[in-house]
Amino acid sequence: MWRDLGLAVLVLLSAAVESNSTSPPGKPVLLSCRSPEKETFTCWWEPGSDGGLPTTYRLYYERERLEGVHECPDYWSAGSNSCFFNKTHTLIWVDYYLTVVASNALGNATSDIFKMDVMEIMKPNVPENVTLLVVETEDSPYLHIRWEHPRNTDTESGWVTIKYELRIKQEKNNKWKEYMSGTQSHFSLYSIAPGGVYTVQVRCKLDHGSWSEWTNSTNVKVPNYVQNERSFWILVATLSAIPFMAAMCILIVKRENVKQCVLPPVPGPKIRGVDFHLLMSGQSEDSTNALIINQNFPLIVGWKDQMEEYLIVTENDIGPPSDASHCQKRKKSLIIPAGFCSDWEIQCKSTHIQNDCAGGTKNETGNFPKNNKSLSGESLSYMEPSKLQKQQCLGQNFVNTEATDPSPLNYDNAVKPFTNSGYVDIRKHVENTQEVNVKQVDYSRVEDVNGDNVFILNNKNLAFNSSGYMDFQRQEEKLSEDYSRVKEVGSNNVVVLQIQDMSADTKNPHATGAHKMGVCTELINSEYIDTIPAPPLM
Amino acid sequence: MAHRETNGSKLFITVLCMVAACSAVPINDLLDRASQRSDMLHSLSTTLTKDLSNHVPPVGWTMMPRPPLCHTSSLQTPNDKEQALQLSESDLMSLARSLLQAWQDPLVDLSNSANSLLHPSQSSISNKIRELQEHSKSLGDGLDILSGKMGPAAQAISSLPYRGSNDIGEDNISKLTNFHFLLSCFRRDSHKIDSFLKVLRCRAAKVQPEMC
Numbered sequence: 001m002w003r004d005l006g007l008a009v010l011v012l013l014s015a016a017v018e019s020n021s022t023s024p025p026g027k028p029v030l031l032s033c034r035s036p037e038k039e040t041f042t043c044w045w046e047p048g049s050d051g052g053l054p055t056t057y058r059l060y061y062e063r064e065r066l067e068g069v070h071e072c073p074d075y076w077s078a079g080s081n082s083c084f085f086n087k088t089h090t091l092i093w094v095d096y097y098l099t100v101v102a103s104n105a106l107g108n109a110t111s112d113i114f115k116m117d118v119m120e121i122m123k124p125n126v127p128e129n130v131t132l133l134v135v136e137t138e139d140s141p142y143l144h145i146r147w148e149h150p151r152n153t154d155t156e157s158g159w160v161t162i163k164y165e166l167r168i169k170q171e172k173n174n175k176w177k178e179y180m181s182g183t184q185s186h187f188s189l190y191s192i193a194p195g196g197v198y199t200v201q202v203r204c205k206l207d208h209g210s211w212s213e214w215t216n217s218t219n220v221k222v223p224n225y226v227q228n229e230r231s232f233w234i235l236v237a238t239l240s241a242i243p244f245m246a247a248m249c250i251l252i253v254k255r256e257n258v259k260q261c262v263l264p265p266v267p268g269p270k271i272r273g274v275d276f277h278l279l280m281s282g283q284s285e286d287s288t289n290a291l292i293i294n295q296n297f298p299l300i301v302g303w304k305d306q307m308e309e310y311l312i313v314t315e316n317d318i319g320p321p322s323d324a325s326h327c328q329k330r331k332k333s334l335i336i337p338a339g340f341c342s343d344w345e346i347q348c349k350s351t352h353i354q355n356d357c358a359g360g361t362k363n364e365t366g367n368f369p370k371n372n373k374s375l376s377g378e379s380l381s382y383m384e385p386s387k388l389q390k391q392q393c394l395g396q397n398f399v400n401t402e403a404t405d406p407s408p409l410n411y412d413n414a415v416k417p418f419t420n421s422g423y424v425d426i427r428k429h430v431e432n433t434q435e436v437n438v439k440q441v442d443y444s445r446v447e448d449v450n451g452d453n454v455f456i457l458n459n460k461n462l463a464f465n466s467s468g469y470m471d472f473q474r475q476e477e478k479l480s481e482d483y484s485r486v487k488e489v490g491s492n493n494v495v496v497l498q499i500q501d502m503s504a505d506t507k508n509p510h511a512t513g514a515h516k517m518g519v520c521t522e523l524i525n526s527e528y529i530d531t532i533p534a535p536p537l538m
Numbered sequence: 539m540a541h542r543e544t545n546g547s548k549l550f551i552t553v554l555c556m557v558a559a560c561s562a563v564p565i566n567d568l569l570d571r572a573s574q575r576s577d578m579l580h581s582l583s584t585t586l587t588k589d590l591s592n593h594v595p596p597v598g599w600t601m602m603p604r605p606p607l608c609h610t611s612s613l614q615t616p617n618d619k620e621q622a623l624q625l626s627e628s629d630l631m632s633l634a635r636s637l638l639q640a641w642q643d644p645l646v647d648l649s650n651s652a653n654s655l656l657h658p659s660q661s662s663i664s665n666k667i668r669e670l671q672e673h674s675k676s677l678g679d680g681l682d683i684l685s686g687k688m689g690p691a692a693q694a695i696s697s698l699p700y701r702g703s704n705d706i707g708e709d710n711i712s713k714l715t716n717f718h719f720l721l722s723c724f725r726r727d728s729h730k731i732d733s734f735l736k737v738l739r740c741r742a743a744k745v746q747p748e749m750c
Contacts, residue, residue: 039619064607091617093726095605119729158740158750159619159733161577183748207729208577208584 023051024107028100030114033121037153038092038160038206041085041118042078045100045111053104059083060101064094092118122209125150127164127185127202132220134192141222143168143189147202150212164204165211171197171219195224547741550627553689554742568684569739570749575677576634576732579670583725586666589659590718608723609700610640615730622737628691630734635681637727638674640698645671648720655717656710670724677731 026048035041047057059072072083083098098114130147149155149162164181168189181187181202192198198221201214251258554565615633616622625633649671652664685692740750 087618087620093615093617093730117726119726154619156740156747156750157619157623158737159622161736207732208581 022053022104022106023049025049025051025053025055025102025104025109027109028057028102028111030098030100030111033098033114033116034123035090035118035121036123036125036150038118038122039087039154040090041121042082043072043085043098043114043116044078044082047081047102048109050102051104051106053106055102055104057081058101058103060099062097063091064096065091066094090118094118119207120209122206124153124162124204124206124209124212126212126215127204128215130200130202130215130218132198132200132218134220134222135188136223140190141192141194143192143198143200143220143222145187145189145200145202147185147215149185150204153206160206162204162206164202166200166202167214169199171199176201192222194222197221546626550741551744565684565687566739566743566746566749568680568687569735569742572677572680572684573732573735573739575673575680576728576735579673579677580725580728580732582666582670582673583721583728586663586670587718587721587725589663589666590657590714590721593658606719608726609644610637610698610723610727613637613640613696613698622733625734626691627738627741628688630738631681631685631688631692632694632696634731634734635678635685635693636696636698637731638678638681639695640700641674641724641727642678643700644720644724645674648717648724651713651717655714657714 028045028047030043030045033041033043043059045057045059047055059075060069061072062069072085073089074084074086075082077084094117096116096118098116100111102109102111127147127150130145133144133146134141135144145166147164153160153162155162161183163183164185165178166181166187167176167178169176170193179187179189189198197219199217199219201217203212203214205211613633613636615637616625622630645667649664649667652660652667655663657663743749
């Protein structure tokens with residue numbers, strides 16, 4: 001009972017309350033404004049509570065450079081709770097002060113002032129017609145993305161500058177990759193994975209305003225391109241690599257041989273006759289010998305100071321056959337002088353024809369050394385009748401003839417040498433009949449000297465001069481009694497002399513050949529100088 | 539109006555072609571460079587304004603008292619697309635140059651006051667203002683050259699005096715408020731310059747639609 005009464009009172013009270021809860025509207029809030037193309041703009045607000053009564057909302061604005069307060073020109077084009085400013089009502093670079101007033105039967109409510117400039121609220125619509133293509137080229141396919149500018153923006157006058165941005169994602173991973181496209185309305189993406197699914201979105205902005213929303217996703221699937229070709233080439237490369245590797249290994253293992261083959265050692269310089277190692281080891285004698293003397297040079301033998309050798313040529317006249325005792329031999333000793341220059345030595349072999357007469361001339365060469373000792377230290381040595389050699393001191397030769405007589409002192413009367421080099425000694429057998437006891441020193445006068453070791457001698461008994469010198473004169477034509485005539489000169493250092501004594505009126509040479517005189521002498525009608533060629537050089 | 543505009547644009551194109559034939563660097567390129575420079579200028583100023591307003595408490599502007607005007611507001615500039623497209627090229631160039639010239643001194647003031655600004659990102663703001671000065675200077679030089687090629691009408695500059703920062707208060711809040719106000723004025727004017735130059739560029743490059 002009491003409960004029923006309470007309930008009734010409550011119901012009445014609530015009814016009363018409800019009928020009294022109308023209030024002025026709540027304060028609306030201006031949310032945002034937006035200009036999509038820099039020519040118009042729209043603003044939105046959020047209404048407050050309406051207070052239970054029908055509430056109207058009005059938007060009022062004030063503007064820079066415009067007097068008065070103006071109301072929104074269009075409440076409907078942009079939807080509810082919005083205000084649309086068309087081109088005529090839109091100015092840029094001026095401040096707008098906006099307010100929204102909510103009013104109902106009980107009162108008004110005014111929102112806060114919203115200051116804005118069209119420049120600040122630019123936000124374009126989304127780009128349109130995004131197309132995604134897989135372009136297949138020979139090397140590799142790529143993605144080509146195209147789109148168009150938002151419909152209502154003017155891109156022809158330069159009033160707005162649109163910049164684009166896109167993002168791409170592969171189906172498997174959720175990460176977007178963003179790319180700037182600038183003012184271009186197309187884009188190419190290379191190096192895409194075959195068989196993958198790609199998703200693309202694009203957005204844009206005006207001048208330096210806000211970005212638009214992203215477009216809806218556009219997908220594309222990249223086909224698997226042919227991979228057989230690739231694997232074929234991989235196989236070819238692998239197969240060709242094996243022999244290449246083998247060749248490289250062989251080369252490395254046999255690199256010594258390869259080096260020999262490719263870079264053969266360069267032979268060093270070689271001089272014939274020179275032992276390079278000897279030269280290097282510093283044995284100078286042989287090396288200097290090898291260097292200085294060529295093969296044609298004669299053999300050099302060391303000086304033998306004390307030994308003198310000389311060539312003796314003897315001559316025996318056709319003497320009257322006499323007994324051996326009287327067999328006198330006439331010798332002509334021709335001592336070929338040695339080379340006076342110390343540099344070279346001549347070698348020849350002395351030949352002397354010895355007779356074994358009892359009288360025996362002194363033919364010993366032993367005497368002569370003593371004689372020759374008076375000479376200067378130089379002594380005779382071998383003379384080599386080489387064509388190449390020259391006697392340099394020919395002028396100094398002299399001929400010493402010596403009578404062969406038992407007197408051993410022939411050499412005492414030897415002519416004192418002009419020079420202290422060698423000398424030519426000629427012994428001559430004096431005719432026994434006439435002048436046997438006459439100590440005579442016979443001299444032969446050198447008539448002429450050729451450059452090639454040729455002496456042209458004359459042989460004649462000369463009376464010993466008191467002066468004791470040899471008279472070097474050239475007598476080409478005049479033949480006196482004292483001189484013998486050269487018969488001929490051989491080519492091989494052979495001088496053929498002619499014996500001619502005073503009484504003889506003939507110049508007929510005596511025949512060579514065996515002589516009747518006997519063993520002692522042989523008639524030699526031609527004397528020659530026999531020089532024995534030097535032993536061969538080493 | 540439209541007829542005059544067509545004649546004017548035809549004349550302009552003819553003049554441009556003649557000038558382009560004689561000059562070393564074609565006007566298209568010069569305009570393109572200038573547009574890029576002004577674009578950078580505007581971008582910088584926008585970023586700067588946003589950096590500043592992150593920490594400045596929003597000031598409740600009201601119509602009463604009348605909010606202060608930018609010192610360049612006395613200059614008559616187009617305020618919508620139709621007005622802008624109706625202007626001649628010389629006018630557009632002249633306006634751009636005038637605006638740029640008007641900001642030489644205020645940028646110096648901004649730079650000076652940025653050094654003593656009490657703001658969390660004071661150093662970056664200060665650096666950006668220095669950049670603003672540099673870009674502004676180089677753009678001014680480029681526009682001088684361009685206007686020289688465009689004729690005497692393009693070279694006229696309206697003088698927009700700047701009173702100086704006498705109104706900047708002593709306390710930090712008013713300092714910051716005035717700083718913000720100046721910067722917003724500069725942002726607007728840089729946008730104007732950028733828009734005018736881009737309209738000019740699009741007009742000069744008729745054969746290259748991608749320029750627009």
